[in-house]
Amino acid sequence: MRSVNRVASLLLAAALLVGGSLSAVQALLLALDQPTPLDTTGWFAALSSTRWREPTVRAAAGAAVLLGLAILIAQLRPWTPVRLRTDERDGWYLHRRCVERRLADAVSAVPGVRRARVRVRRRGGQWRPRVRATGDPAARAEIEYAVHQELHRLTAPRPGRIDVRLQPRRRPA
Amino acid sequence: MTNAGHRLLWTIIALLLVAGGAAALAAGFGTLRGADPQAMLLSPGLLDRWRTAAPWSTLAAAVAGVLIALVGQRLLARELQRPAGSLRGTLSHPGRRPGRTRLAADVLADALVRDLTGNPGVRRARVVLTGDPPRPDVWIRVDLTADAPAAGVREHVRAAVRRFAATTDCQPAHLDVTARIEPGQP
Structure with missing residues (x-):
């Protein structure tokens, strides 16, 4: 907006x-x-x-x-905040777009996953990443692991439930 | 122009659109007092008054046009203006007598920027100091490189703020740090 x-x-x-x-x-x-x-x-x-x-x-x-x-x-209507607060104590925020881009890159690095898009919302005190990607539905656990790892690398708080939706890749006719 | 400024501008425009549209609808349905739905948009009476007042009416229209163009020019200039990169904030201290002492915080902010960018993980930093000198508000934005260890940089920023507080004798009343991280290497 x-x-x-x-x-x-x-x-x-x-x-x-x-x-x-x-x-x-x-x-x-x-x-x-x-x-x-x-x-x-x-x-x-x-x-x-x-x-x-x-x-x-x-x-x-x-x-x-x-x-x-x-x-x-x-x-x-309330707009999505530009920043995500990581810690109540030291006033440290991460730019939302940067976090989403980093998470999308991390998810895309999972073998068999392509075109990943990530949105991060805050509900209560927790971050709620939402992942949309094309790939094998069996890769869900690996995607969640990649998101956790990247968030840990960014010193972000431990997220709540990670919403992953994987669209199976269409086979060529 | 700031996001809040844009929001205010478009809220006002939206309210004007709703009010104007509703008034025209009411006039069209005959529910607006004093408006005749059979009347023309530009009534003959109005046109007569316009012609009678000429050339002052056309000159007034020319002045209105110039004013509208000036508003457009000012708005365009504000839109195209880059965000004030040199913004460093102002420290303001109330005196014993009525009045305040205002001090540009450039030197202090520059010192903290230099300290912050001393870490290889910090590509750019921007610092704004506002408020009262012994307990200023400190606003920091750091742009981190893709490979910067976020935890290490975070500790570096914390330490830089501690050093800043010790050397300037200014303990931040409020500290706000926004980190932007470059995308990782594909």
Whole structure:
């Protein structure tokens, strides 16, 4: 969500800059009775002939409400924290993405396992790694061992249950 | 701009969208007092007033456009601005008389950064000191190499903070360390 916000803000800023400049130039040229870069007569005609009760207006208004509600929910729901606390005492945190990437690398190193993705959530005081990968379901124990080992290497707390879902590899037809 | 800033900006935009959309819907269904659903979006009365007020109305539109463009430019500048790499924080100490003494914490922070990066496992470090000098808040971010032993680096950071506290006589009131670890070698 953080990246989405950043990109959306960039686009909004660019739109405001371009739109504001264009409308300023347009209005200034109109005030001076000079030819304008944009022909707005069509827009004026459309807005002057459209009534509030028309389905197009209602649809646009409904879309604005829905979009606003979607953005509001996305902004107000709790976001996944960027960091994972490892210890209550010394204020040591690990960057979540780094941990997830390291765990995914560790899982991918298990023989027969490919395309591993790992998400780490915190429930209560415990970390809950969730592993999704392609490979032999029999490799589950090895995957759990690899995750434990990597977390130990990162001085992370002992995790709670490790959720492993293995998708069997499709055989070529 | 910070994440909190983005969140606030988009919450405000969302509220404006909901309020504007709901008002337009209410006007369309005739439930908004003073709004006629049969009326045009740009009513002839409004257009007449606009033409009567010309050229001031068009000049006002030009000024509004310039202001919108300025807002866009400021927002764009903030978005493209790199996070303040030189941020080191400020120590602030209340005096006996009304007022506070503020002190840039660059020198102290640089000393701790040098100590932290003395470990080969620490590729980069960033330190921010804030608060009251005898008991400052210390915020540290360390970027660790892929092969860095996390336990060893953690002990190194702890020792560096202890040395910092001893030499500057500043015992951290709050210590916050964030470690980012490079991905392992494929």
